[in-house]
Amino acid sequence: VRDKVKGLIEEVRPSDDPDAPRTxxxxxxxxGQFDMQDHMHARHSNRAxxxxxxxxxxxxxxxxxxxxxxxxxxxxRLELRSPDPHRYALDVALPFxxxxxxxxxxxxxxxxxxxVTLPVEPAAAAPSLIESAAPPQPSMVQExxxxxxxxxxxxxx
Numbered sequence: 001v002r003d004k005v006k007g008l009i010e011e012v013r014p015s016d017d018p019d020a021p022r023t024x025x026x027x028x029x030x031x032g033q034f035d036m037q038d039h040m041h042a043r044h045s046n047r048a049x050x051x052x053x054x055x056x057x058x059x060x061x062x063x064x065x066x067x068x069x070x071x072x073x074x075x076x077r078l079e080l081r082s083p084d085p086h087r088y089a090l091d092v093a094l095p096f097x098x099x100x101x102x103x104x105x106x107x108x109x110x111x112x113x114x115x116v117t118l119p120v121e122p123a124a125a126a127p128s129l130i131e132s133a134a135p136p137q138p139s140m141v142q143e144x145x146x147x148x149x150x151x152x153x154x155x156x157x
Contacts, residue, residue: 019087020087021081021082021087021088021089022062022086022087022088022089023088023089023090024058024059024060024080024088024090025058025059026056026057026058026059026090026092027056027057028054028055028056028092028094028095029054029055029056029057030051030054030095031051031052031053031054031055031117032049032050032051032052032053032120033052050096050120050122050123051096051120052119052120053098053117053118053119053120054094054095054096054098054117054118054120055115055116055117055118056078056092056114056115056116056118057113057114057115058080058090058113058114058115058116059112059113060082060086060088060107060112060113060114061112062086062088062112063082063086063088063107063112064109064112065107065109066082066105066107066114068082068083069081069082069088069114070082071105071114071116073098073100073103073116073118074100075097075098075100075121076093076094076097076098077091077092077093077094078090078091078092078094078116078118079091079092080114094118096120096121097120097121098118098119098120098121099118099119099120099121100118102118102119103116103117103118103119104116104117105117
């Protein structure tokens with residue numbers, strides 16, 4: 001249930017429906033190599049940084065285990081569902097495509113946090129400048145070889 005407050009701020013209240021599943025709090029962390037040059041404001045800096053993996057920390061404070069939790073991960077989404085008595089539902093669009101089959105999930109019983117680690121697919125390789133260059137065009141300049149001065153005089157005269 002959402003209320004508009006002063007036209008700019010949107011306040012989200014829990015649903016009044018007691019049967020509605022709860023949406024757990026979560027964070028997405030980008031993990032990978034860091035190069036300071038990637039974050040400079042210079043002309044030659046690489047502004048498109050891509051993490052090596054995504055780490056999702058999902059807080060599930062009402063659960064003591066994850067035996068009944070359904071976790072479905074695809075290339076672009078993560079979905080989590082848990083049944084009664086403590087129902088949770090989460091559907092997250094991932095910021096990068098991931099290799100879902102290579103991911104891991106671990107539940108910390110003490111903190112009641114599910115940590116999902118997903119390797120990010122590498123970026124599509126940009127075409128090489130050599131491969132994308134147009135084939136050479138015929139030159140408008142014609143080369144003429146002159147063997148020696150006698151041949152040049154005979155050709156001229």
